[in-house]
Amino acid sequence: MSRFSRYLMARIAASVLAIVAVSMIVFIGTALLPGDAAQAILGQEATPQALEELRNQLGLHLPLWQRYLAWVLAALQGDFGVSFSSGRPVIDLILPRLANSLILAGAGAAVTVPLAVGLGILSALYRDRWPDRAIGTISMLLLSLPTFLTGYLLIKIFAVELGWFPALSMVRRSTDLMGWIRALTLPVIALTFVASAHTMRLTRTAIVAILSSDYVMMAEIKGLSPARVILRHALPNALSPVISIAMLTFAYMIVGVVVIEVVFSYAGLGKLIIDAVGYRDLPMVAACGVVFSVVFVSLNLAADVLAMLANPRLRLAA
Amino acid sequence: MSEVLHVEGLRIEARGAPILDGIALSLQKGKVLGLIGESGAGKSTLGLAAIGYLKAGCAVTAGTVRLLGQDLGQQSPEALRALRRQRISYVAQSAAAAFNPFWRLERQVTELAVTPDRRALARDLFARLHLPEPEVFGRRYPHQVSGGQLQRAMIAMALANRPELVVFDEPTTALDVTTQVEVLAQIRQVVAEQGCAALYITHDLAVVAQMADDILVLRHGRMVEQGAVRQIVEAPRTEYARALVAHRSGSAPPEAAESAPLLAAVGLELGYGRKVIVQEVSLAVPRGQVLAIVGESGSGKTTVARALAGLIAPRTGSVRLEGRALAPLVEGRSAEDRRRLQFIHQLPDVALNPRHPLREIIGRPLTLFHGLSGAAFQTRLAALMADVELPVALLDRVPGALSGGQKQRVCIARALAAEPDLLICDEITSALDPLVEDGILALLQRLMQSRSLGIVFITHNLGLTRRFAHRVAVMERGRIVEEGATGTVFEAPAQPYTRRLLAAAPQMRAGWLTEAIGSLRPE
Numbered sequence: 001m002s003r004f005s006r007y008l009m010a011r012i013a014a015s016v017l018a019i020v021a022v023s024m025i026v027f028i029g030t031a032l033l034p035g036d037a038a039q040a041i042l043g044q045e046a047t048p049q050a051l052e053e054l055r056n057q058l059g060l061h062l063p064l065w066q067r068y069l070a071w072v073l074a075a076l077q078g079d080f081g082v083s084f085s086s087g088r089p090v091i092d093l094i095l096p097r098l099a100n101s102l103i104l105a106g107a108g109a110a111v112t113v114p115l116a117v118g119l120g121i122l123s124a125l126y127r128d129r130w131p132d133r134a135i136g137t138i139s140m141l142l143l144s145l146p147t148f149l150t151g152y153l154l155i156k157i158f159a160v161e162l163g164w165f166p167a168l169s170m171v172r173r174s175t176d177l178m179g180w181i182r183a184l185t186l187p188v189i190a191l192t193f194v195a196s197a198h199t200m201r202l203t204r205t206a207i208v209a210i211l212s213s214d215y216v217m218m219a220e221i222k223g224l225s226p227a228r229v230i231l232r233h234a235l236p237n238a239l240s241p242v243i244s245i246a247m248l249t250f251a252y253m254i255v256g257v258v259v260i261e262v263v264f265s266y267a268g269l270g271k272l273i274i275d276a277v278g279y280r281d282l283p284m285v286a287a288c289g290v291v292f293s294v295v296f297v298s299l300n301l302a303a304d305v306l307a308m309l310a311n312p313r314l315r316l317a318a
Numbered sequence: 319m320s321e322v323l324h325v326e327g328l329r330i331e332a333r334g335a336p337i338l339d340g341i342a343l344s345l346q347k348g349k350v351l352g353l354i355g356e357s358g359a360g361k362s363t364l365g366l367a368a369i370g371y372l373k374a375g376c377a378v379t380a381g382t383v384r385l386l387g388q389d390l391g392q393q394s395p396e397a398l399r400a401l402r403r404q405r406i407s408y409v410a411q412s413a414a415a416a417f418n419p420f421w422r423l424e425r426q427v428t429e430l431a432v433t434p435d436r437r438a439l440a441r442d443l444f445a446r447l448h449l450p451e452p453e454v455f456g457r458r459y460p461h462q463v464s465g466g467q468l469q470r471a472m473i474a475m476a477l478a479n480r481p482e483l484v485v486f487d488e489p490t491t492a493l494d495v496t497t498q499v500e501v502l503a504q505i506r507q508v509v510a511e512q513g514c515a516a517l518y519i520t521h522d523l524a525v526v527a528q529m530a531d532d533i534l535v536l537r538h539g540r541m542v543e544q545g546a547v548r549q550i551v552e553a554p555r556t557e558y559a560r561a562l563v564a565h566r567s568g569s570a571p572p573e574a575a576e577s578a579p580l581l582a583a584v585g586l587e588l589g590y591g592r593k594v595i596v597q598e599v600s601l602a603v604p605r606g607q608v609l610a611i612v613g614e615s616g617s618g619k620t621t622v623a624r625a626l627a628g629l630i631a632p633r634t635g636s637v638r639l640e641g642r643a644l645a646p647l648v649e650g651r652s653a654e655d656r657r658r659l660q661f662i663h664q665l666p667d668v669a670l671n672p673r674h675p676l677r678e679i680i681g682r683p684l685t686l687f688h689g690l691s692g693a694a695f696q697t698r699l700a701a702l703m704a705d706v707e708l709p710v711a712l713l714d715r716v717p718g719a720l721s722g723g724q725k726q727r728v729c730i731a732r733a734l735a736a737e738p739d740l741l742i743c744d745e746i747t748s749a750l751d752p753l754v755e756d757g758i759l760a761l762l763q764r765l766m767q768s769r770s771l772g773i774v775f776i777t778h779n780l781g782l783t784r785r786f787a788h789r790v791a792v793m794e795r796g797r798i799v800e801e802g803a804t805g806t807v808f809e810a811p812a813q814p815y816t817r818r819l820l821a822a823a824p825q826m827r828a829g830w831l832t833e834a835i836g837s838l839r840p841e
Contacts (some may be wrong), residue, residue, distance in 0.1 A: 096645040214415035221371050221410075222430060223402030252650045315421055 004308070004315065011304060013296045022293035024076075027068050030282040041084060075290065081283035085276070088286045094272065098291060100171065101268035104261070105253035107184050108191035112253075113246045116196035119201025121238075125230070127208055135200065143197035149191045151263035158186060169264040187264045191253055199249045206241040210234050239310040247303030254299075255292045321384075322483050323368055324514040328381035330363055330372070337363050337376065338539045347482070350509060350516040352530030352547070354523060354562070356751035357722075360539040361519045365485045368517060369406045370398035381698070386482060403430050407476035411488040413468040415670045417460035419670040424456025443474035447504055466497035469502060477508060484509065485517045490525065494614040494778065495822040496838065502528060502824075503835045521751060523562055524781075524824035527551050528831040535559050551826050563826075577604040578640070580772040581626065581659070581740050585635035588621050595621045596796045602633075603740065605771040608762075610775045610787035612819070619776045620795040623744045626726050626774060627661045639740075657687045660733035664724035664745040670717040676728055677713040683735040698735075704763060706731040723754035727761070734765065738774040748779065759786050780823040784808050792816050 038054040039046070055061055059070065074081070080090035103213035103225060119139070123132045142150070159167035169183040211234055219233040265271070269288060276284035308314040321344060328341040338360045345351050353361045363376065367383060370390045372766035383390045386405060390398065402408075410416035418426055433439050437456070444452035447470040460468060469489060476484050486505065490498040506529060509516050518529045526533055526547070533550045535542040535558065543550065543559045554560045579602035588596040596618040603609045611619045624630045626637055628648030636643045639658065645651045663669040670679060677699065684690040684698055703710050706727040717725050726746060733741055743762070747755040759782070764775055777783060783790055784804060791801040792815065800813040811817045821837045822828070 214410060214412060215418040218408070218410055218416040219418070221366070221369070221402060221408045223399035223404075223406075224429070225396075225399065233418050233420075237418070239420075242465075311419075313461045316459060316462065 007308070008305065011301055015301045018297050019293050022297075023072065023290050024068065024247075024268050026286045026289035027071060028064070028295075030286045031064060031067070033280075047157070071286075073081065075287070078289035080290075083276075083284050084281045085279040085284070087290065090106055090283050093284065094269070094287055094291060097267060097269045097272045097294075100266065101254055101257070101261070101270065103180075104184060104187055104191075104257065104266060105250060108188050108195065108253045108257075109246070109250040111188055112192045112195045112199060112247055115192065115241055116199035116249070117203050117246070119196070120200045121207055121235070123200065123204040124207035124211060127204075127211075132204075139197035139200050142193040146260045147190060147194050148263055151187075151260055154186045154190055155264075169266040171267060183266070185256075187260050187266055190260050190263070191257060195249050195253060199245050202245045203238070203242055206238050207234065210237050213237075240314075242308040243310055244303045246308045247299050247306065251296050251299035251303075255296050321345070322386060323517075324382075324384040324811075325368065326382050326384075326671070328364075328367065328383060329379050330360075330367060330376055331379050332376045333660075336379075336539055338367070340540055341381070342541070343534055343544070345483075345517065346571050347515055347752050348513050349532065349576075350518055351677045352526035352533040353519045353536060354518060354521065354526050354533055355536035355542075356753070357520065358538075359536040361521075361536055362487055364536070365487050365517050365519050366408075369402055369408060369483070369485055371402070376729075396715075404479060405482045407479060407484045409469075409472050409476045409484065409486045409489045413472040413493050414460065414465060414492070414802065416472065417468060419460055421459075421462070423458055423460060423471050424458060427456065427471060428478055429475075430479045439478065440474075443477055444471070446477070446499075446508065447471070447474050451472070452782065466493055466501060467536055469493060469501055473505060473508065477512065480512070480529050481514055483515045483517070484512075485519070487519045488521070491520070491522070495780070495824075496614065496818055498525075498824070499822045499831070499834050499838055502831055505529065506831065520678040522824060523551070524826045524830075527826040527828075528824065535562070548828065561753055563581050565756055568816045579603060579638075580605045580640060581774070582584075582641075583622070583635065584625060584638065586622065586625055586637075587633040587635060588618070588625050588630055589633060590630075594633075594796070596625070596774045599796075599798055601774075601801065602800065603774055605739070605772050606766060606770040607788040608766065608773040608775050608786055610777055610783040610790045611793060612777055612780060612790060613793035614778060614819075616795075617793040619718075619793050620744055622793070623661070623742050623774065623776050625743055627659060628656075628660075653687065657683075657736045658739040659739040659742065660736050660740070661742045662726075662729050662744065665749055666717070666722065668786075669729055670725060672716060672718055675714050675716055679717070679728060680713075680731045680735050681733060681754050682765045689738050703737055705734060707757075721754075723750055726750060726758055730761065730765075737769075738771065740774065742774045742776075744776045745778070747782065748777070755782070762786075780808075780820060792819065 038051050038058060038060060042050055042054060059067060062070075071081075075132070078091050082088065083090050083093055086093065119135050123135045155167050158164050160173075165182055165186050169187055171180060171183050175183070215292045216229060216234050219229045224233070257268070258274060260266070261268040261270035262274055269291065273285060273288040273292075275281075276288060323343070323345040325341055325343045328338060328339040329336060329423065331415065341364060353364060355361050363373065366373065367378065369387065370383070370385065370393065372378070378391060385401065388397075388401070393401070417423070424437060427443060428436040428440050431439050440456040441452045443454045449455045449470055451466055455463070455467075460471075463471070469492070473489070489505065489578065490501050493501060500550070502525065518526060520526050520529075530547050533547055534544045535550065535609075537558055543554065543556045545555075550559055551563060554563050582600070582602040584600050586596060586599040587594065588599075599618075599622055601609060601611070601622075605769075611622060613619045621630065625632050628637070628644065628646065628651055631646035636646070638644065644655055648656060680702055681695065681699055684695055690698055699713065700710050703713065708724060708727050708731070712720065712724070712773065717728065720728065729746070741762075747758050750758065762773065763786070765771060775783075775787060787804045789802065790804045790807050791798045792807070792813070793799070794815045800807060800816045807816060808820065811820055818838060821834050
């Protein structure tokens with residue numbers, strides 16, 4: 001087990017390093033933009049004295065690295081500064097949005113992963129026959145449609161024409177379960193369209209490799225039923241790659257759904273960052289960037305560790 | 319005696335091309351039939367067809383297979399599976415690949431058993447095959463045990479359903495010789511105890527001579543000869559069988575007069591990372607001679623070859639060409655030094671770029687080292703093809719269109735194109751069939767004499783060493799334990815390890831296996 005824990009420590013260290021690197025890039029990026037916080041807070045008409053005073057107050061005359069350290073130290077305590085546009089603490093604005101994004105991505109993954117993995121297995125079992133071709137073609141077609149187009153098509157058909165679902169996926173604290181389902185259905189379908197093709201193809205590739213392995217042939221030679229060969233001998237070995245694929249799909253859904261959140265006006269993190277960029281709300285942009293990277297890196301870490309636990313050769317390496 | 323297996327006029331095709339044709343055989347209870355032939359001869363296909371299993375794309379187009387009184391062609395897929403579950407077993411060549419990495423051994427070994435106490439059954443089977451700690455052995459995963467143990471676990475798995483027929487498909491080919499002897503003896507013992515019939519597939523005539531009662535020689539999917547073991551070994555009737563038998567005989571080349579070494583290694587210590595793999599290795603090769611480095615897998619022989627070629631830098635010691643120390647890594651060696659030392663790999667499939675035509679593969683050293691072009695280039699290319707006995711027409715083909723033996727000849731031609739003084743050959747015939755191997759060795763011998771090449775020949779094959787090498791260095795766990803003229807080392811081995819290795823190399827004479835087991839068991 002010592003080797004596994006050493007691997008775990010190394011992966012955690014690398015993840016922390018990646019997050020630190022992202023935070024630096026984000027911070028330097030926002031610092032390099034023309035105009036600063038004082039200007040943004042006071043507006044164009046501010047007097048130079050007022051600007052200077054506020055800059056001193058905010059510590060903007062300090063060297064970049066000192067400002068970065070101060071920002072990181074505050075961020076570690078949950079303080080990402082104050083939003084320029086609303087004047088409220090950034091963290092208070094981000095947390096509910098992050099929760100919304102996690103709900104949307106969770107719902108998307110709950111639909112996409114079983115569907116895509118199931119289709120991938122089916123495709124592999126009927127490799128190069130019509131079910132495989134049909135699944136491959138349809139999923140490629142859906143993948144090739146731009147997300148905003150599928151989003152608006154779904155709205156046009158199911159919201160405008162049929163009226164089954166709302167066109168805008170508005171959710172509030174008071175929204176009940178039915179309201180959530182109605183709000184999430186169309187974005188989740190759009191998400192499924194973009195994300196399932198990759199998951200499906202990766203699953204198919206993993207299963208095809210396993211099906212052509214010697215141990216699957218051995219299971220067939222032993223006279224086991226086809227169902228048992230697949231369920232007991234092939235699929236367990238697919239666990240590890242499929243876990244990786246599923247976690248990456250989930251991560252993609254959280255950070256890669258900006259367009260979908262905008263199309264459906266869903267109050268998630270993606271929409272928040274787009275709005276923040278529009279208002280030049282720099283503390284908000286920086287904080288969103290860091291939150292995205294933390295979520296993405298943690299999910300990657302979880303994917304690696306789970307995939308390793310599901311594989312005896314990696315779990316019990318001598 | 320009852321007939322277990324009866325095959326008549328069997329023809330199997332894959333995509334319209336016959337893989338097997340006109341096969342007829344009969345196997346009685348308690349007998350072992352050896353199937354022998356080159357790779358691609360259809361041995362495995364026949365072994366699997368005998369138990370009602372066809373690989374994807376294969377179809378029986380003529381003939382019948384009767385197994386335990388049932389015509390397999392008339393059975394439903396489920397009936398065939400039931401037959402394999404209950405009355406038949408199969409032992410695959412590579413146990414490492416044939417065991418499912420996800421499950422513990424005992425679970426796989428007892429999968430077909432009907433007994434409620436699987437753990438007890440597993441323990442009994444493991445004990446029967448002399449596996450260490452049979453109580454807990456089955457709790458391990460396949461990757462946690464050695465290759466020899468895994469192969470024995472697979473034999474245990476084959477016995478779990480008390481089979482009436484076992485098909486052994488090259489069960490010891492992937493093992494080292496000393497391990498192979500143990501496994502062979504155990505196979506023979508369990509087959510006798512079980513009283514079952516067995517099909518024993520191998521390309522090694524010496525092995526089959528120890529294991530089988532009868533032999534069926536296959537070539538290109540057809541039967542060449544069939545008969546009792548002693549008859550085939552001592553009085554083969556067909557030319558092909560005679561060649562297979564003759565392949566194993568032959569004597570060591572005479573030791574040439576002492577001469578200054580062409581290449582020498584002095585006090586090499588080699589390793590990767592913190593791990594030391596080779597220690598205190600010194601050796602010398604004169605012109606016109608073959609030095610064989612023999613040893614089992616993991617003994618460090620390939621690492622030594624890599625150090626000679628400059629692919630790994632020695633921790634200590636040096637490699638000397640005609641007395642002059644070479645740069646430790648090939649990057650530091652001059653073009654001239656690189657030209658003089660050429661390396662041939664074990665697997666030509668991996669060593670040849672599949673997208674380059676032979677003209678480009680063999681021609682590259684000609685332009686690189688000799689600056690040839692135009693007519694001189696074409697003439698030299700044709701001469702090289704003639705040297706390695708390949709038709710010039712192949713020059714515009716890619717490696718994929720060639721057989722294994724032809725590909726290895728291309729690798730040799732590429733090495734020769736540099737006009738080297740020394741060839742380093744790393745197990746270059748181990749993936750080839752015996753007669754193809756003979757051809758390659760004859761070619762090397764001829765080239766060595768005509769060009770007074772020195773050859774360093776890495777191999778685990780002692781029979782080949784005896785026939786081909788002037789001197790031999792025996793490696794064990796990273797050290798050379800014995801070195802000397804081949805004849806001397808083979809006739810009067812000074813070290814116990816060399817004696818064990820020699821005793822374990824399969825021979826065709828009757829009773830060898832029993833003797834070998836006796837001499838290998840600790841005194």
